[in-house]
Amino acid sequence: MSDHQNWIELADLYALKSLRGEELDRFETHLDKGCSACEAHLSEVYNSLTLMPESLSSVVPPLSLKTQIMEQVALEPRLEGSSPSEAAPSFSMTPVYWAVGVAVITAALVTAVYLGNKPKEEVPVKKGQLVEKAIVVKEEPLNFPDQTIDAFNRTPLIDPQMPLQPQIRIEEPPVVVKDEEEDISNAFEEEEELGKLTSFFNEKTPEISSEVTHVTPVKSDYSDQKFEE
């Protein structure tokens, strides 16, 4: 009996799931090495074993079983073309793609870190500019004091000589100025100089806090860039 005949005999028992312990380990190790003769034999035996259930009298599964299974299948939909053999190419990135991807992500992270740590510029503020920036603050929810400070540190893009009134008008959606004033004040208290500017703002624009309840910035020639940041 040839050496390979021993493997074929083990394959028979393997197909019947009758191998245990050391014999099972030995045969599976042999299969892992890629024995095509044993694979072909196993496939043949598996096909022949279908004669076992085919030798039984017919019993029809209930229709409800199919309904039940199809319902379960419908709950586990898959994307078209998701079989590994076809989907594999779409997931297998070449080294070039990986390199580009890593570079883009790294650049984005570096930029984010740089901008986050960038020291805030001290911008000399004139009285006319203050009014314009205060209106910017009112445009957005003021849940975080930092937002107010950032708004103040923006480079002024509006003519300092621009009169106050043309920049204010009533529009939808409504922004309640009264409630936001408290947030603005809290933010300003963080720096003494900003507090002084707030006082100046309140003195010079009493109509905003007492009469005007809905405020939106008026777009000037510069406003598109400035307010869309």
Add this chain to the structure above:
Amino acid sequence: MKAQTLPMDPNSLKESVDLLQKIAQGDQNAFSQFYDKHSALAYRLAVYTMNSHNEAEEVVQEVFMQVWRKASEYSSKKGNPEAWITMMTRSRSIDKLRSLRSTNRTKEEALSQAEEKHKRDGGKTDSPLPKIVLDSALSQLSEKHRKALELSYFMGMTHEEIAKELDSPLGTVKGWLRDGLRELQKIMKSKRLD
């Protein structure tokens, strides 16, 4: 009552493989067709092994959900699609049977318990159970070969357990199993030629 003893013809085999490829891509209609084509044989095997329609339904459901999830893993190394389905059904049925037997001393107690559960769940107690058909491939085997294969294939016994069950030497039982398989292969080949 006649058994369906025709092996998969080439056209039917190709159709099943095509369906599996579509199932692997998430085609539910292909899955429905595949179920219609192969569920009866799987169910028959599960009922015979479990001796219970209720337990068999659970097994068949598990097997076909496995087909839905793992269709892309089918390979001709596992035999034709019908062989793949029946091998999965057999494995799961035997696992379930062993699980029942682990809490019961004998197979009869396990099956009795399964049937009681089936009745409690509202199953039909008068549903017929499959039997080995007289003119089937299995009935053409010699008595010893048939018996050894039955105990191995349907009951999941190891050759040591079969030797004990049939009160025969281990080497003899291994020979019966191998010879039984050779006979089945011959029958399969002759059917293909018909």
